Amino acid sequence: MKFVNVGFNNMINAERVVAVINSESSPAKRLVQDAKDSGRAIDCTSGRKTRCLVITDSDHVVLSALQNETVSARLAGGEQRDGEEE
Numbered sequence: 001m002k003f004v005n006v007g008f009n010n011m012i013n014a015e016r017v018v019a020v021i022n023s024e025s026s027p028a029k030r031l032v033q034d035a036k037d038s039g040r041a042i043d044c045t046s047g048r049k050t051r052c053l054v055i056t057d058s059d060h061v062v063l064s065a066l067q068n069e070t071v072s073a074r075l076a077g078g079e080q081r082d083g084e085e086e
Contacts, residue, residue, distance in 0.1 A: 001013055001015065002014040002015060004017075004071070004074045004075055005074060006044050006054060006062055006064040006066060006071055007044055007045070007046070007048075007064050007065045007066045008044065008045075008046045008065070010044035010064075012054060012056070012062055013056075014075055016056045016057050016058065017054055017055070017056060017057075017075060018055045018056060018057050019054075019055040020052055020053070020054050020055075020068050020071050020072050020075065021052065021053050021055065021068060022051075022052060022053075022068050023050045023051055023052055023053050023063070028053055031053065031055075031061060032050070032053065032061060032063065035059075035060070035061035040059055040060050040061055041060075041061050041063060042060055042061070042062045042063065043063045044062055044063060044064050044065070045063050045064065045065040046065065048065035049065060050063045050064070050065065051064065051065055051066060051067050051068070052064050052066060052067060052068035052071055054071060
């Protein structure tokens with residue numbers, strides 16, 4: 001199992017990530033509101049502005065204060081870093 005830091009030492013399972021999207025579009029804002037209403041939103045922003053959303057295969061929406069490029073790079077580079085640590 002590989003974990004990725006989505007900001008402020010909050011980790012998510014990299015294998016469960018379906019998409020990483022920008023939070024500024026109208027559909028993304030509706031997605032966040034629907035997730036909050038149904039209890040599927042996980043806020044990892046520590047009170048900061050939400051900059052990206054991480055969608056999981058369990059339909060949970062993780063709100064992150066990091067840019068989507070940063071989270072995507074961490075997801076892509078996670079395999080290499082894990083291999084170096086072992």
